Amino acid sequence: MAALDELDRAATAARVDPEFTAELDRLLSTYAGRPTPLSDAHRLTAEVGGARLLLKREDLAHTGSHKINNVLGQALLTRRMGKPRVIAETGAGQHGVATATAAALLGLDCVVYMGEEDTRRQALNVVRMQLLGAQVVPVRTGSRTLKDAINEAMRDWVTNVETTHYCIGSVMGPHPFPVMVRDFQRVIGVEARAQVLDRIGRLPDAVVACVGGGSNAMGIFHPFLHDAPVRLVGCEAGGDGVSSGRHAATLVGGAPGVLHGMRTYLLQDADGQTSATHSISAGLDYPGVGPEHAWLHDTGRASYRAVDDRAAMAAFALVARLEGILPALETAHAFAGAFEVAREVGPDGTVVVNVSGRGDKDVDTAAAWFGLVTAER
Amino acid sequence: MSSLATAFAAARSEQRAALVGYLAAGFPSVGGAVAALQAMVAAGVDIVEVGLPYSDPLIDGPTIQTAAHAALAAGTTTKDVLATVQAVAAVGVPVLVMTYWNPIERYGVQRFATDLASAGGVGLITPDLIPEEAGDWLAASAAAGLDRIFLVAPSSTDARLRLTAAHCRGFVYATSVMGVTGARAATSLRAPELVARVRAVSDLPVGVGLGVSDGAQAAEVASYADGVIVGSAFVRCLLDAGSPAAGVRAAADLAADLAVGVRARSVHATGREPSPQPGEVAG
Numbered sequence: 001m002a003a004l005d006e007l008d009r010a011a012t013a014a015r016v017d018p019e020f021t022a023e024l025d026r027l028l029s030t031y032a033g034r035p036t037p038l039s040d041a042h043r044l045t046a047e048v049g050g051a052r053l054l055l056k057r058e059d060l061a062h063t064g065s066h067k068i069n070n071v072l073g074q075a076l077l078t079r080r081m082g083k084p085r086v087i088a089e090t091g092a093g094q095h096g097v098a099t100a101t102a103a104a105l106l107g108l109d110c111v112v113y114m115g116e117e118d119t120r121r122q123a124l125n126v127v128r129m130q131l132l133g134a135q136v137v138p139v140r141t142g143s144r145t146l147k148d149a150i151n152e153a154m155r156d157w158v159t160n161v162e163t164t165h166y167c168i169g170s171v172m173g174p175h176p177f178p179v180m181v182r183d184f185q186r187v188i189g190v191e192a193r194a195q196v197l198d199r200i201g202r203l204p205d206a207v208v209a210c211v212g213g214g215s216n217a218m219g220i221f222h223p224f225l226h227d228a229p230v231r232l233v234g235c236e237a238g239g240d241g242v243s244s245g246r247h248a249a250t251l252v253g254g255a256p257g258v259l260h261g262m263r264t265y266l267l268q269d270a271d272g273q274t275s276a277t278h279s280i281s282a283g284l285d286y287p288g289v290g291p292e293h294a295w296l297h298d299t300g301r302a303s304y305r306a307v308d309d310r311a312a313m314a315a316f317a318l319v320a321r322l323e324g325i326l327p328a329l330e331t332a333h334a335f336a337g338a339f340e341v342a343r344e345v346g347p348d349g350t351v352v353v354n355v356s357g358r359g360d361k362d363v364d365t366a367a368a369w370f371g372l373v374t375a376e377r
Numbered sequence: 378m379s380s381l382a383t384a385f386a387a388a389r390s391e392q393r394a395a396l397v398g399y400l401a402a403g404f405p406s407v408g409g410a411v412a413a414l415q416a417m418v419a420a421g422v423d424i425v426e427v428g429l430p431y432s433d434p435l436i437d438g439p440t441i442q443t444a445a446h447a448a449l450a451a452g453t454t455t456k457d458v459l460a461t462v463q464a465v466a467a468v469g470v471p472v473l474v475m476t477y478w479n480p481i482e483r484y485g486v487q488r489f490a491t492d493l494a495s496a497g498g499v500g501l502i503t504p505d506l507i508p509e510e511a512g513d514w515l516a517a518s519a520a521a522g523l524d525r526i527f528l529v530a531p532s533s534t535d536a537r538l539r540l541t542a543a544h545c546r547g548f549v550y551a552t553s554v555m556g557v558t559g560a561r562a563a564t565s566l567r568a569p570e571l572v573a574r575v576r577a578v579s580d581l582p583v584g585v586g587l588g589v590s591d592g593a594q595a596a597e598v599a600s601y602a603d604g605v606i607v608g609s610a611f612v613r614c615l616l617d618a619g620s621p622a623a624g625v626r627a628a629a630d631l632a633a634d635l636a637v638g639v640r641a642r643s644v645h646a647t648g649r650e651p652s653p654q655p656g657e658v659a660g
Contacts, residue, residue, distance in 0.1 A: 001507065002532040141442060142432065154435050159556040161532060258479045259433060261505070271455050272483025274432040 003161045008176040010081050015183065020076065027072045031105070032062045034069075034187065038195035038352075043322040050342030051205060051349035055325070056192045056220060058356050065328065065357030066188055066216045067098035067169060073184035075102035078165040085109040085164040089153040091118055091146035091212065092283030092330060093125025094357050095169030100134035102167075110134040113152040115145040118282045124361045143276050146212075146286045150260055170213025171290035174261030178290050185219025192352055193223050205349035206231035206341050209356065210334040211304065212248070212284035214293045216356035221302060231303070231345075234293060235337030237279035238306030248277040249306035250289040251297045264291040280309040280365065281329035283357075311336040313369050316359065328357035329365065380471040380499050381524050381547035384423045385582040385603055394599035394639040397584055398422035398632060399475060399608035400615070401430050402461040403453025404444040409621045411464040416629040417611065418470045421636025425465050426502060426608065429458045429476035436504045438559030440609040443616060455484050459496045466497030473526065473547075475502040481514075490517035500524030500547050508544035515544065526550045526584075529575060531567040542579035548604055549575050553587045559609045560590035569601045591631075595638025605639050607631075 014020040028034040037060065041053040058066035071088075078086050086108050090096030096112035103110035112129055116138040119126050129136050142148035150173075157166040171178045171185070189207075196204050207224055209217035211234035221232045239247035247253060250265045257266040259274060267275040267287040279285040296302035307315075312329060315336035320326050327335060331354075338353040345351055359366070367373045388395040398417045400410050414425055430448035434441060458474060466472045474493060481489050481501070493501070500523040506514065508527060518525045524547030529538050532555060542549050553568035554561070565588065572583045584604030589595055591610070598605045611628050618624030 001537055002530075002534055005534075141439075142446070147433065151433055151435055155438075155557045158436070158530075161555060257482060258505070260435075263510075266479070268479065268483065270483070272480035273449060274479075 003157070004174055004176065006081065010077055011176055011180045014077055014080060020080065024073055024076055028069065028187065032068045032072060033060060035191045036060050038192060038199060041323050044319060045342070047318065047322055048339045048342050050339070050347060051345040051351045053338060053342060054196060054199065054204065054350060054352045055355045056188060056352055058188060058216060058354060059325065059327065059331070059358035063094070063098045063101050064360065065094040065098065066185060066219060067095045068101065069187055069219065070169065070181050070184040070215060071095070071098040071102045071167060074165065074167045075106050075108065078108060078167070079106055081165065083163055083165045085111070085160065086167045087111045087113065087153050087156050087164055088167045088169060089113050089146065089149040090125070090169065091115070091149065091285060092281065092328065093118070093122040093129070093361060094283060094328070096134070096136070097125050097128045097132070099167050099169070100129040100132035103134060104132050111156065112136050113139050113149040113156070115139050115143070115149045117144040118146065118149070121365060122282055122361050123364070145277070145282065147274065154260070170215040171218045171292060172213040172260060172262055172288060178262065178292055181215055182218045182222055182292060185215050186222050188216065188219040188354065189221060189223035192220055196350070196352060200350055203227050203230050204352045205345045206233055206351045207354070208233045208235065208334050208338040208341055208351060209354035210235045210284060210330045211251070211289060211293060212237065212286050212330065213288070214290040216354050218290060218292055220352070220354045221296070225301060231341070232296070232301065233337060233341050234302055234304040235307045235333045236304055237281055237284035237333060238308035238311070239278040239280070241308050242306045246278040247306060247308070248279045248285050248287065250287060251293065251304040252306045254287070256294070259288050262288070262291045264294040265289055265297070280312065280369070281333065283328070283330040284333060305337055305340070307333040307336040313366070315339065316366060317370065325355065326359035327355055328359045329362045331356045331359070381424065384471050385548065388423060389603070391640075394602055395423040395582070395584075395604045396421060396595070396632070396635050396639045397424040397426060397586075397604050397606040398611055399426035399428055399606065400611055401428035401441060401444040401448055402458040403430055403448030403451060404612070405447070405615055405621050405624065406451065407453065407457045407461060409615070409624070411461055412621070413615060413625045413628045414465045415468055416625045417632040418465070418468055420629040420632035422632050423470070424604070425470055425472045426475045426606070427458060427461050427465065427472060428608070429455065429474055429480055431477040431480060434477065436557055438557040438609060440560070440612050440616065441558050444612045455480055459492055462493065462498040463496040471499045472497065473500050473502055473524070474498055475504070478503060478506045486513040487517045490521040490523055494521040494523055498523070500526060502526040502550060504528050508540055511544065518546070528552055529571065531555055531571050535574065535578070538574055539578040542575060542581060545579070545581055548582040548584045549579060550606070551575060551583050551585050551602070553585050553598070556587065558587055560613065561588035568598065572602050592634040592638030595635045596641035599639040599641070605635065607635055
C-alpha cells in the first residue's frame with residue numbers, strides 16, 4: 001500500500017507539473033514519433049462493403065505499438081521518484097520491448113517477466129529486449145502466460161519496492177495504475193478525434209479496438225466517452241470460440257471478481273479459481289480486464305464482443321494483402337470486429353480502427369497458421 | 378474472549394510466544410493435510426492456519442505455490458477447506474483460514490462466514506484484502522463472531538498501521554520482511570521495529586510471519602512478538618517427504634523444535650544484535 005500511495009502522489013503531482021508534461025510531450029514527439037497518422041483504408045473498405053475504415057496507426061509508433069506512450073510516462077515517473085530499476089510483465093512482448101526501450105533511454109535497470117509459453121511464441125521480442133539491455137525472466141508457474149508473468153512481477157515488486165517501480169503495461173492492477181495508464185494512453189484518442197474531425201468534418205460512427213487488459217482501447221475510447229453517438233466497441237479474444245471454453249473473452253464470458261489488485265470481470269471457475277485461457281494472441285491471453293472497461297460494459301457506454309482465432313487470422317491476412325500492413329495478432333482481432341461493425345454501420349458511416357501494433361513479432365505464428373513454411377519446431 | 382485470544386493469553390501466562398503453524402488444505406491430500414496438522418498440534422502448535430489453495434497466490438513463494446497448485450490439480454475445493462478446518466478444530470485448537478479474497482467472494486462472503494463458524498473455524502487471514510475494501514467481511518465476521526486478521530508490512534505508514542490494526546480482531550499479522558513467503562537463512566532486522574510500531578497503536582497480540590524455519594529463528598522472533606507464524610517450512614516437510622507418513626513425522630518434528638524455540642525467551646530482545654547461534658538458545 002505504501003508504494004501505491006507513493007505512486008499515486010507522484011503521478012498526481014506529475015500530471016499538473018508543466019516540466020513533467022513538457023518532457024513527456026517532447027519524448028512522444030521527438031522520440032516515439034507522435035502524432036501517429038490516421039490512414040484511409042480504401043481497399044479494405046471496398047472489400048468489406050460497409051463503413052469507411054480509418055486506421056489510427058499506433059503500429060507506427062517507436063517500438064511498434066502503442067505501449068511506448070504509457071512506458072515513457074512511467075519511466076519518467078520512475079526517475080522522478082528516484083528509483084533506479086523498473087520491472088514489467090509482458091505477454092506479446094510489446095510492453096516488455098517498450099519498457100526495455102524507455103529504460104535504455106533513461107538509464108534504468110530493467111527486468112521483464114514473461115510466461116515461458118510466450119517467450120516461445122514471441123521469440124523475436126525476447127531477443128529485442130535482450131538487445132536493449134533488459135533481463136528477460138521466463139515464468140514457469142501456472143499457465144506460463146501473461147497472468148503468471150504479472151504474479152511474478154508483483155512478487156518482485158513487493159520484495160524490491162524501495163528501489164523498483166513496477167511499470168504495469170495495461171489499464172489494470174491496483175489504483176492508481178488503471179487511471180494512470182489510461183491517462184498516458186489518452187493521447188491516442190485525443191489525436192484520433194482531432195484527426196477524424198479534420199478528415200471528415202464530423203465525429204466517427206464507431207471506434208473499434210482490441211481488449212486484453214485494454215490499454216489501447218481505453219486510450220482511444222476515453223476522449224470519445226462524452227460523444228454519445230459514437231459507438232465504442234471492444235474486441236476480446238474468442239480463442240476457439242466462447243462456447244468452447246477455450247478463450248480469453250473476459251467481459252463476454254466472465255463474472256465479477258478480484259485479481260491482481262482490482263475488482264473487475266474475470267474468467268474463473270465455481271470456486272473463484274482463475275480459469276485457464278486461450279488465444280492465438282499472447283497479448284490478449286489474460287483472464288482479467290481493466291476495471292474501467294468493466295464499468296463501460298456495465299453502463300453500456302461501450303460494447304464488447306468476442307473475435308475467435310479464425311476470424312482474427314482471416315482479418316490479419318486481408319489487412320496485409322489489401323493495405324500493406326502486417327498487424328499484430330492482437331490488432332487483427334480489432335480488424336475482424338471492425339469489419340462486423342462497418343457492415344452494421346453501413347456505407348455512409350465511418351469507423352476508426354485502433355491499429356495497436358505491428359505484426360513482425362507474429363510472423364512465425366502466422367506462417368504456421370497459413371502453412372507458409374515447414375515448421376521446424 | 379475468542380479462542381485466539383485464549384490461545385494468546387495462555388501463551389502469555391507461560392511467558393512465551395504462541396506458535397502458529399500453516400499448511401495448505403488438500404496437500405498432499407485432504408486427509409494428509411489434516412493428519413499433518415493434527416500431528417503438529419500434538420507436537421506444540423497453538424494456532425492452526427489452513428491455507429485455501431488459490432490459482433494466483435501473490436504473496437507466496439515457490440514452496441507454498443507448489444503445494445497450492447498440486448492441491449488444486451488434485452481437485453481441492455473450498456468445501457474441502459472447510460472440511461479440513463472442521464477436522465482440525467475437533468482436536469481443540471483455534472483454526473484460521475488463510476485465503477486470497479476471490480474464492481471467498483465467489484463462495485459468498487456471508488455464506489462463507491456462516492459455514493466457517495459452523496465448521497469450528499475462528500476467523501480469516503486475508504493477505505490481499507485491505508480494510509477499506511472489506512465492508513462485507515467486516516459485517517459478516519462480526520455477525521458470525523469470527524476474528525479477522527489483516528496484514529501489515531515494514532513499509533506500512535503509521536496511519537496505515539493504525540487503520541489496519543483497528544480493523545483486526547484476534548491478532549495483527551506483521552510480515553517480517555518485504556517479500557513473499559518462504560524460509561530464509563536470517564530473520565529480519567525490520568520485524569522488531571514493526572512489532573514495536575504496531576504495539577504503539579494497538580493492544581492486540583502481534584504475530585510475525587515470513588521466513589521462520591527453525592527453533593532458533595522462532596526463539597528470536599518470540600523474544601519480541603506474541604506469535605511466531607511458520608508456513609513454508611512446514612509445507613517443505615511435506616514436499617520433501619518420501620511418503621505421506623514421513624511428511625507427517627517431519628512436520629511434527631519441526632513443530633516440536635519450534636515449540637522449544639517459542640519457549641526460549643529474550644535471546645534477542647531488540648532485534649539489532651547479530652542473530653544468535655543455535656547453541657545459545659538450546660534449552
